[in-house]
Amino acid sequence: MSTTESTSLYDGLDEMSVKSLLENINNEDQKVPFAVQNELDKIEALVAKIVPRMENGGRLFYIGAGTSGRLGILDASECPPTYGVPFDWVVGIIAGGDKAIRKAVENAEDDPNQAWLDIQEYGWNKEDTVIGIAASGTTPYVIGGVKAAREAGLLTGCITCNTGSPLAAAVEYPIEVVVGPEFVTGSTRMKSGTAQKLVLNMISTTTMIKLGRVKGNKMVDMQLSNEKLVKRGTRMIVEATGLSDEEAKDLLMTQGSVRKAVEQFYRK
Template sequence: MSTTESTSLYDNLEQMDIRSLLENINREDQKVAFAVEKEIPSIDALISQIVPRMSKGGRLFYIGAGTSGRLGILDASECPPTYGVPFDWVVGIIAGGDAAIRKAVENAEDDPLQAWKDIMEFGFNENDTVIGIAASGTTPYVIGGVKAAREAGLLTGCITCNNGSPLAEAVEYPIQVVVGPEFVTGSTRMKSGTAQKLVLNMISTTTMIKLGRVKGNKMVDMQLSNEKLVKRGTRMIMETTGLDEKTAFDLLMNHGSVRAAVESFYKK
């Protein structure tokens, strides 16, 4: 039996009081970061291949089903506002299409041919990367997608929570974060989902930093899509240049990004 399907270390959950349930869930969650730490060399190896490809115009595709697909979409959708990159630099694709983001689509994950068709809607080039996300490592949609991508010459990686899975065997750069049995047996939206989210954060954040989308420790290319972000951008400019708030705000509004505003200030 795979680790993700193995029996919980806890039983008679319905008989536990609320405090005990919370403490035991938290106890299991604390294991996740240590499991991710063990896979840092594998994450490093994959990112080291992604960055030079994206610097040449490649894109990053996440493919997954269910929770895994939703996590990929979440990470991808946050890259444009956070780093000011085009919406198609990082693309999240879920089995069953956008309808499956909110509601499960029956049998969508069982078609091994559909993921590549979904990727093809975006076109592809030799510098693209496809990362398959599946806690079990057995999802046909994901396995079929990475196999087709690899055959087409694209870089392939995966994030799974079982060792030696078919998905890991199908890619060049597997990341296998084994977090142990779930608190509720087989509920991989819990520890496995948390592990996948942590790894996705590491991949996208590190990649964007190495592509120059962060300066110092600041998101200098973030989209100014609401008042909170405008205020954040204004503070960044004030801290960097020593300008007062009104002048920093005006400079930001005139140039549209923290990066452009600061560069304009120092060109004077």
């Protein structure tokens, strides 16, 4: 039996107090970062391959089903506002299409041919990277997608929470974060989902930093989509230039980004 399907270390959950449930869930959650730490070398190796490919016009695709697919979409959708990159630089694709983000689509994950068809809707080139996300490592939609991508010459990786899975065997750069049995047996939206989110954070954040989308520790290309972000950008410019708040905000709104505002200030 796979680790993700193995029986919980706890029993009688329905008889536990609320406090005991929370404490035990928290105890299990604390295991996740250490499991991720064990895979840092593999994550590094994958990112080191992604960055030069994206510098040459490649994109990053995440494919998954259910929770795994939703986590890929979450990570991808936050890259444009955070780093000011085009919406199709990082693309999250879920089995069953966008309607599956909110409601499960029956049998969508069982088609091994559909993921590659979904990727082709965005066009593809040999500098692209496809990362399959599946806690079990057995999802046909994901396995079929990475196999087809690899055959087409794309870079492939995966994030799974079992060792020796078919998904890991199908890609060049497998990341296997084994977090142990779930608190509720088989509920991989819990520790497995947390592990996947942590790894996705690492991959996208590190990639964007190495692509020059962060200056120092600041999101200098973030989209100014609300007042909170305008205030944040204004503070960044004040810190970088010594301008007053009003002057910094005027410069920000004129130039459209923190990066351009600071560059314009020092160009004078």
